[in-house]
Amino acid sequence: MLLPRFDFHDPASVQEALDLKKTYRENARILAGGTDLLVHLKKDLVSVEHLISVTKIDELLKIEEKGGDITIGACVTMASLAASGLIGEKLPALKQGAQSLGNHLIRNKATIGGNACNASPAGDTLCALLIYDAAVILQNSEGAREVPVSDFFVGPGKSCINDDELLTGFRIAVPPAGSGADYIQLGKRKSSEINVVNVASYIEIDPANQNILNARIALGSVAPTPIRGAKAEQVLAGKTADDTVFFEAAEAARRDDCKPIDDFRGTAGYRQAMIGVLTRRTLAAALAQAQGK
Amino acid sequence: MKDFDVIRTRAHRLDTPDKATGKAVYVDDIDKPGMLYGALLQSPHAHANIISIDTSKAEALPGVKAVVTSKEAGSIKYGVSPARYDETVFAIDKVRYVGDEIAAVAAISLEIAQKAVALIEVEYEILPAVFTIEDAMKDGAPQLHEDFPKNLCAEVHHEFGDVEKALAESDIVKTTTVKNKRQDGACIEMQGCIAEFDRRGTLTLVSGTQVPHYVQRTVAMVLGMDIGKVRVKKPYVGAGFGIKASANPMELACCILARETNKPVKMNYTRDQVFKLARARHGFTHTITTGAKKDGTLMALKHECWLDGGAYSSFGIATVYYAGSLLGGPYKLPNMKYDGYRVYNNKPTCGAQRGHGAVIARATFEQQLDMIAGDLGMDPLELRVKNMMEAGDTTCNDLNMSSFGMAECIDAVRNGSGWDEKKGKMPNGKGIGMACGFFVSGAGYPIYRSDTYHGTVIVKLTEDGGTALVYTASAEIGQGSDTAFAMIAAEALGIPLENVRLESGDTDMGVDLGAYSSRQTLMTGHATKEAAEHAKAQVLEVLSGLLNVPVEEMDIKNGFIEFKNETPDITDIRTRYIKEHRGWIDNPDSEKLTFKEASRMAFLEKGSIVGTGKYKPHLLGGKFKGAAVGTSPAYGCSAQVAEVSVDVETGQITIERITDAHDCGKAINMTSVEGQMEGSVSMGIGEAMHEEVMFDDKGNVLNNDLAEYKIVTSMDMPQVDAVVVESDEPNGPFGAKEVGEGAIMPTIPAILNAVYDAIGVRVFELPLTPERVYWAIQEYQKKAG
The missing domain is CATH 3.30.365.10 (Aldehyde oxidase/xanthine dehydrogenase, molybdopterin binding domain)
Structure with missing residues (x-):
């Protein structure tokens, strides 16, 4: 359980970090909170020659609202996200995700960029990023590009980030009035948990007739990456929001959208059943929020 | 209800200042000059014969000071109950679970020790393994220990009264089966130890254990040493729950490495190794x-x-x-x-x-x-x-x-x-x-058949008379036993808790079977009480001579001498006490004679006042x-x-x-x-x-x-x-x-x-x-x- 030997870099700006990334490419790993990477290094699950720490770069620590968008720097910690009034008010499911991750100590270190780059199917903020349709901002020394978060995850622990790129943040359009979102994670205990299943739902309704204008559902721990519940979303499209349609959507999510496996944290059968329960519950909570309840 | 002054209160624990400020010393906080670091080679296979072990590459690695296997450790079997000693420090011809110890390395750094472990070449012949009770009991199942057919380690058959008859006479009979899973104690402190020989051949093992006494006996037996040449000391320990209630293979390997290198050697389990050692709930x-x-x-x-x-x-x-x-x-x-x-x-x-x-x-x-x-x-x-x-x-x-x-x-x-x-x-x-x-x-x-005392305690009064020192080999592992024994000593002596100091967890301080089976409060507590009463009796005996008051008419309470009948003149004693302490500012001026004065008089007459106490249970049914x-x-x-x-x-x-x-x-x-x-x-x-x-x-x-x-x-x-x-x-x-x-x-x-x-x-x-x-x-x- 000793850390292996590596060279440690502590750049003060994004540019400096990108220069380092360009030089060392696949031989370098980005270190943010370290709550996953340092554990993997100690367990000898990953090897690395260079660690580039990005936690001292001020521009990666900001949460800002500008022109209808909220941008969140990659190094914003779970604790800061959970404490942010802006996130709590406008992106409540993301706050819930941040609050659910690990425990107090881990939330003080773990970052949202790290949670995304670790690309665990069970990642606590990832379902929220999916339902808010976040854009992932990736930079290299040449410039920046944006990738929809639904395209970002490629497999367990894998994303579409290139060797010379740094994830600098996320851009999320502020949800309109008449929308609501919710996140629920389910584990064996109430803290320090690695999820057995986790679900987030977003819903936008026409206040005049309760018709669903837009719905997004994200399912965690039931596929190689966090996924959107496409079939469940189709069930909801254009319908009037009520318990019956939510039940149908939950059935679609359970039956058609998720592809869970058996592992030591839980069986596929239980995960599938819980996708149904949590989809229904998150939709109901999201609707209540959309209705201003 | 009896009237108590110290016990039955909410006294602050003796270890609170150390623990609250982070100053408490645990094994891993200790470093010794010239200390080496040890690491274990453990089996990656659940069941295998060992064909050969080649340690030459490990020995050749710069910084490596010793590589030991069963060749150095020998074949003495140990365990918990002498009726079933079935372990050796290192596997001799076969490994029986993933984690079975095969060899150990001491080197100038942990990193080198771990590298050397990876360089030890072991040739295995993999054997079929069994992981469940059902599989282990099957006809023809692989056998772990030759002497125990069907892998049956132990069986017990008891009947008291006549169960079948009583069940027949019952109006309701209910049968259920319940299954749990294996637990881990999950002690926050993982086991660690430091072994060191002095130039006269005395081994001191500092270990995070619940049972210094049993570890001492096991180490002495396995290393072939006199018990008097083995000292086991326990610093602060971060919990035990039973998992640390016997000698572990790392402690023994560490002692062998210290013997081979003639240097202090430190070893620690990682969390993974704690799970491999297990020894927790079945x-x-x-x-x-x-x-x-x-x-x-x-x-x-x-x-x-x-x-x-x-x-x-x-x-x-x-x-x-x-x-x-x-x-x-x-x-x-x-x-x-x-x-x-x-x-x-x-x-x-x-x-x-x-x-x-x-x-x-x-x-x-x-x-x-x-x-x-x-x-x-x-x-x-x-x-x-x-x-x-x-x-x-x-x-x-x-x-x-x-x-x-x-x-x-x-x-x-x-x-x-x-x-x-x-x-x-x-x-x-x-x-x-x-x-x-x-x-x-x-x-x-006790775990081994013996008429031994389960605990002995020494209470020594300081020469100035003001403080009682309690020496016990019992194990404070976080449960608060040090505080309990200091309170018992204070109560029995009749002095305030702040006038008691206590040292524990060292086999040189006496015999104590340790912190397991919820025994210390009752057993070590008895020995502590007896030792304190013994010291108190000696003080009162001297005082009786000086004041010409029978012992049974005096008592000590809250640090003062109480007289049942008439209070005698204490001027002579006080004058004598104060004369010896010219220039001191804390000389007694109370109306009552203090314990400090009385205890000083006892020292002047008899030398060190040492009370001893012991305990073993009465004959049990x-x-x-x-x-x-x-x-x-x-x-x-x-x-x-x-x-x-x-x-x-x-x-x-x-x-x-x-x-x-x-x-x-x-x-x-x-x-x-x-x-x-x-x-x-x-x-x-x-x-x-x-x-x-x-x-x-x-x-x-x-x-x-x-x-x-x-x-x-x-x-x-x-x-x-x-x-x-x-x-x-x-x-x-x-x-x-x-x-x-x-x-x-x-x-x-x-x-x-x-x-x-x-x-x-x-x-x-x-x-x-x-x-x-x-x-x-x-x-x-x-x-x-």
Whole structure:
């Protein structure tokens, strides 16, 4: 359980970090909170020659609202996200995700960029990023590009980030009035948990007739990456929001959208059943929020 | 009620300043000049013959100082019970589980030591392995130990009374089977040690252990040394729970490396190695049949138990006995039959953990009592009241309850939880359940057969007379024993607690069997009390001569000498005392003669005043084979009520509240008693709800860290209302007895019974993960249609 030997870099700006990334490419790993990477290094699950720490770069620590968008720097910690009034008010499911991750100590270190780059199917903020349709901002020394978060995850622990790129943040359009979102994670205990299943739902309704204008559902721990519940979303499209349609959507999510496996944290059968329960519950909570309840 | 000045208070613990400021020294905080670092080579295979070991590449690595295998360690077998010494320090010809020790390296850094371990080449012949009781018992199954056919490590067959006859006479007979999973103690401090030889050949082993005494004996035996040449010292220890209650292979390897290199060597287990060593709660499968009369009178208990033991015996012989014998109480049960079996397999070795052997038996039985109460239409609490034992009762297997506040405990949780208002009146999804239990207050006999004292203590008064020094070899492992013994010494001497200093955990200070079987408060407490009284008697004897007052007319209280009759003139003594301390500013000016003055006079007359104390239990009952396991000078008892809510759609259980009452005899330190009760509840909840060591099909632990092995977090802990019930234990020092283990007994069954009350579903397998509860509910609903 000793850390292996590596060279440690502590750049003060994004540019400096990108220069380092360009030089060392696949031989370098980005270190943010370290709550996953340092554990993997100690367990000898990953090897690395260079660690580039990005936690001292001020521009990666900001949460800002500008022109209808909220941008969140990659190094914003779970604790800061959970404490942010802006996130709590406008992106409540993301706050819930941040609050659910690990425990107090881990939330003080773990970052949202790290949670995304670790690309665990069970990642606590990832379902929220999916339902808010976040854009992932990736930079290299040449410039920046944006990738929809639904395209970002490629497999367990894998994303579409290139060797010379740094994830600098996320851009999320502020949800309109008449929308609501919710996140629920389910584990064996109430803290320090690695999820057995986790679900987030977003819903936008026409206040005049309760018709669903837009719905997004994200399912965690039931596929190689966090996924959107496409079939469940189709069930909801254009319908009037009520318990019956939510039940149908939950059935679609359970039956058609998720592809869970058996592992030591839980069986596929239980995960599938819980996708149904949590989809229904998150939709109901999201609707209540959309209705201003 | 007796009048006490120090005990029965909420004194601050002696270790609080060290621990609160982070200054407490644990093994890993210690460095020695020239110290080397050791690392172990452990088997990657669950079962294999060792064909050859080549250490040459490891030895050639710069910085490596020694590589040792069974060649250096020898073939002396050790273990816990001399009846089953089945381990050697390093595997000689075969490895029996993933983690079995093969070799060790000492090097100038841990990094080099680990690199060297990786350079040791071992040729294995892989053998088929068995991981379950069923597979291990099959005809033709691979054998772990030649002398134990069918991999049967131990079996016990006991019958008291006539069970078949009593079952035939019963109106209701209920049979259930309950299965738990292997636990891990999850001590926050992982085991570590430093071994060092001095130039005269004396070995000092500093180790994070619960039992310096047993470690000393094992080290001496395995290394072929005189016991007097082996000193074992324990710094602060971050918990034990039974897992650190015997010598571990790392301690022995470390001593051998220190001998080979003639340098101090430090070794630590990683968390993964802690899971490999294990020695924690066994996996149990209990099948229990209970018979009762229509009015609820318990008639008989028939009990069969299978223990998933792992590769070696460890405490297993005692475990398989305890699993049966500790169902003898706390209810009047005239007929009891027990058949217990412990089976070897190619997994890590199970041993003793808080509530040794008895926790799952208790859970099975207490759940069944609720089922019987349900069938009889009785309040389960009333069923227990009807059958409970009282002080003075003896169980059918000869356990004598010399004090027993069971009725008070049940009353306390009944009132404290609002049982009568809640039972049967809670909404669907919410439930309330209760259970009782009892436990030994120290094993009646040492682990090795001997007439030894179980504890010796020295109390020495400082020459100025002001301070008492207590020397005990007992083990403070976080439970608060140092504070308890300082309080007992202060009480017995009649001086304030701040005038007592205490040193413990060092085999040079005497004999003490250590912190296991909830023995120290009663046993070390007795020896401490006797030593303090011995010192006090010597002071009073000198004073008697000086003042011409008979000893029996004097006493010491709160640091002052009390005279029963007329107070004599103390001027001579005071003048003499003050003359010797010219220039001192703290000379006594009280009206009463101080203990300090009296004790100084005693020193001037006799030299060092040293009081000695000792304890061993009186002859305890039971002549049958195995009667020694379960006997104790006293028994603590407890009752608990759990309140839960169950999410029937997900299977998630929330424990809302625990009301807990425990009879600990006289409480030495009230706060520490509550701490032990709350700690027991926390461990019980973990076992009930989510703890489970899991393996892959090759015998590797899957969840070998505290992220995936799920102990209770602060967020899972409910409110615990701990009610201390104080009986007066005739065999305890100042009437005190155990609290460390008895308090865990009712937790799991109280939760099981509360879950049933909430949703009408009985669960017979632990832990109660959301998934297991979910499927149980599904099955129940399917049956119900």
